[in-house]
Amino acid sequence: MALPPPDPQFVLRGTSAAVHALRFSCGSQEPDVPILFSGSENGFIHVWNLKTHRVDTALDGHGRKSVYCLETMGGKDRLLSQGRDQRICLWDLAEGRTAVTDSVVTENVGFCRCSLLKLAEGRWLMAMAAKALEEVQVLELPSKTSVCTLKPEVGAKLGMPMCLKLWQLNCGSQPLLLAGYEDGSVVLWNLSMGKALSQLVCHQEPVMSLDFDSEKAKGISGSSEKVLSIWSLNEQQNLQVYKTHKLVNAGISDITIRPDKKILATAGWDHRIRIFGWKKLKPLAVLDYHTATVHCVSFSDHKNPSERLLAAGSKDHRISIWSIYTQT
Amino acid sequence: MSALMWELCQQQAQAGSPELQEALLNKIVCLPDHVSNKLQGKTPPVFFPQNYFPFLGGAIIQVLQKISDSLREEILSVLVPRLTDLTKSDCIWQRICWRLVECVPDRWMEAVVLGFVQRAPGADALSRLLGNLVVKNKKAQFVVTQKVLLLQYCHTTAVLQNLLGYLSLDSLRRALLIQVLQELLETWGSSSAVKHSPPEQQQYISKAILICLSHLKEPEIKSCRQELLTSMMEGVKCHLDSNLPQIRRLGMIVAESISLKINTDGPVLKFQYEEDDEARELKSLLVQAPPFCVVPSLPDDERNEKADAALPLVLESNKKSHTAAPMMPDEVSDAELDSDDDLIPYDMSEDKELKTKAPVYVRDCIEVLTGSEDVDKWEATVKALESLVRKNPAATREVSVELAKILLHLEEKTCIEGFMELRQRAQVAVLTTDPIPVAKYLTSQFYSLNYSLRQRMDILDVLVLAAQELSYPKSHGKTKHSGAQKPCIQLLPGSDSSKDWRRIVDERIKSKTRRFATGPSQVELASGPNEFNSVAGHFFFPLIQHFDRPLTTFDLLGEDHLVLGRLVHTLAILMYLAVNTVVRKAVTAMGKALLEFVWALRFHTDSYVRQGLLSCISSVLLSVPTERLLEDMTEELLETQSWLGDVVEKDPDGDCRRLALQNLLLMENLKKKLKTVPS
Secondary structure, three states: OOOOOOOOOEEEOOOOOOEEEEEEEOOOOOOOOOEEEEEEOOOEEEEEEOOOOEEEEEEEOOOOOOEEEEEEOOOOOEEEEEEOOOEEEEEEOHHHOOEEEEEEEOOOOOOOEOEEEEEEOOEEEEEEEOOOOOOEEEEEEOOOEEEEEEOOOOOOOOOOEEEEEEEOOOOOOOOEEEEEEOOOEEEEEEOOOOEEEEEEEOOOOOEEEEEEEOOOOEEEEEEOOOEEEEEEEOOOOOEEEEEEEEOOOOOEEEEEEOOOOOEEEEEEOOOEEEEEEOOOOOEEEEEEOOOOOEEEEEEOOOOOHHHOOEEEEEOOOOEEEEOOOOOO | OHHHHHHHHHHHHOOOOHHHHHHHHHHHHHHHHHHHHHHOOOOOHHHOHHHHHHHHHHHHHHHHHHHHHHHHHHHHHHHHHHHHHHHHHOHHHHHHHHHHHHOOOHHHHHHHHHHHHHHOOOHHHHHHHHOOHHHHOHHHHHHHHHHHHHHOOOOOHHHHHHHHHHHHOOHHHHHHHHHHHHHHHHHHHOHHHHHHOOHHHHHHHHHHHHHHHHHOOHHHHHHOHHHHHHHHHHHHHHHHOOOOHHHHHHHHHHHHHHHHHHOOOOOOOOOOOOOOHHHHHHHHHHOOOOOOOOOOHHHHHHHHHHHHHHHHHHHHHHHHHHHHHHHHHHHHHHHOOOOHHHOOOOOOOOOOOOOOOOOOOHHHHHHHHHHOOOHHHHHHHHHHHHHHHHHOHHHHHHOHHHHHHHHHHOOOOOOOOOHHHHHHHHHHHHHHHOHHHHHHHHHHHHOOOOOOHHHHHHHHHHHHHHHHHHHOOOOOOOOOOOOOOOOOOOOOOOOOHHHHHHHHHHHHHHHOOOOOOOOHHHOOOOOOOOOOHHHHHHHHHHHHHOOOOOOOOOOOOOOOHHHHHHHHHHHHHHHHHOOOOOOHHHHHHHHHHHHHHHHHHOOOOOHHHHHHHHHHHHHHHHHOOHHHHHHHOHHHHHHHHHHHHHHHHHOOOHHHHHHHHHHHHHHHHHHHHHHHOOO
16 A cells, blocks of 8 residues: 655745746755755745745845756855846855856846856856857856857757756766757766767757756656656767656656655646656656645755655745655 | 330340231230120220320330330440451451441431440440541531530430540530530630539539640640630539539639649639539549550550669668667666655646636626637637536526627637637527527528628527527537428427426425526426527518618528528428417417518529529428418418429429429428318
């Protein structure tokens, strides 16, 4: 007899706008408080204290335009945010400061979330959708120098890049980029040569979100249709479809694999969060709390496995926090 | 009698005895006298001289007919194949054949040429047999270019192929081919021909045009490109204007084919029509069939070899891709032994497809349909509207006209499957719930400015469906409205329904349930009263009132004859459904008005409209009680009868003639019925 799905551990209210981005920062030791950053449609970034469940600070850096991507750069003191005001802002939040130290103007009017990869201490790679329609630009941070611009071939008709993931097999190896496009394909790019290594048509509709497990060389992508596509990378750096999974309702906004690679969560347009086992994509749970589209899901980076949390932000202005499958 | 004479004639061919013939002839001629002598006054009428000799004459004609047929059959069916074989290889035989046909006297030329054309196995065979007869002989030319193509239409496609192929095979005759094409196009493009000639003839001409086109060569097409284009434009306009879908499709196919031939590069005309066997057959005529000759075997083998070589390559590449795919999953499933089994799934039975909730009140529906930005809610409302309206008749009655207005102007916001049907069903539900005000609204809108033809025809459809539903309360409007439906004679129960009503009312009072609505949907009766009768007038008269008053955007008697046709059919159905209307004056008034309407439009050029008018007459004859018909509408009936007679004889459309005949028979039956009923 299967148990009914759990209720959220707690719910964060108070953003007064749809929540588009979430990022945990719970890795630091006591007396530092576990933090959740949330980006809203009204342009604010809220810093939630996960002990008190209240907003500690609200950051206003994007001119009241929607914030749709958040990344932490080594701890809770350095934050990167991306907004619809065509800017990517770098924040310094140490010691109570709330200052934007630097910003990158992307000149891109789309919704593609940028992707960060730590190369070395203090050196980062960031991939973002560029000004031209089909291009992706990769910058080095904090120097903001352009590493390469990835242009699809003439006539490829991939459309806008919809989602990006920078990764490298281990520290020091070649960084690679996986990009999901409007036409439903996922492309693997080699950054040093600026060339596409492999292209795979995963969906009939635009790829809304993707995530990749570099250890297993396996990735998953979701689209506006009813299908989740799982693909893998073989030794020749070729993408191949591994499996597809049919959903009950169409539309996925976000997918994320838990850092321990055991489970993954999807945020659905049907207001539900679905949990799957990553090894075989076994459906594990359907969390039905929200009353509108779920825009983003994020797993926490707690050091203690039993404290791990899952957060989901929705159009109904709420953030639900769940504690699920923490025993493994 | 004719059998006897036929026997005699056949015997004539062999040597029969003249005496037997003499005796038989004598007997035949004197038969009446012999019989009357024997029977002495009890002679059957056929043997009276004035009847007998005409009968004998008729029998003689029959025999002569048989003789001529057999001659034609026998001679030509033997002659043509032999000549075909002989002329195949031998020039001299060809010349002999040509001389033979050239010497045929004019009065038999038609029969001979026709016989050859029908029996020749192919165009080149015909060419060998007839040579340049059409160029040399005027009569033959007339038969081939005019008579067979334009004046007759009973021949098969093969005959057309033979004939036109024959014309195309020789340079001397090709001029005739072009001339023929021009004349065919003239006929095809003439609007009076499209309106008045039977569909079979139009199809025949279209086939001929397509075959001509398939034989034309580049330089010829170039020289008459402009003419072809002009004729095509004119012709396609007349064809598309027609109400009969078959004619429209013929026009489209021919126009597409002409456009294909004259625009070899660049965009060609492309229509959308139903592709069935007939369309495919017509299109296949445009491609010239390969000439009927023996192909030397060597090229065949080469071609076959290449095809065989291509196949294995394709198969190989298929195999490769198949072997690649199954590799991956096999590998992976072996490796994953420590599975997710330690993760226990939760109960996911609640995970179902998401459905947006539709409003529960009719007034809420109005709000959603007029104002709401929420597309999902709009969709759900459209889907749920019909059942809501039916379940809440009282609430619907309060807002019926407003709802009807909204539905009439409702446009598809998102792509819903079956939107048109959903909307129509909701409209019918509203109309049946509150007939009189909504009918008033809809009929007034039918004649208003600024509606599209589609919307006006939708109004007519909704009125008919609602009328059907009101008159048969059990079947909730599931039947589709088919335009030219001949109504079947079906009497609706009228008299015993009142007793059932009383019983139901008594029961309700006893059980003390309060019901606000007494609509037919809630009554479980074996027969229900005809709800339509009380409101029939409200549906009918407003529609018939303004048909001759043109508006700036809508002219029933002018261009919009498609809508006129639909209106006429609608009136016929409404009249039919008003059978058993209790108030006598109402039904008589309706019948009279309808017959006058028919009289005013009886010479309309469109056959669809005429068919509708004839259906109207049927409806009047079936719906109005016969006594009323004969007493109050005698003059109208007489006028109608004379018009029907005209239609049976002279109308070019087969369906019209048939309907008119049925009406005349119906009239006769009704008159007889009255006579047999003792008054």
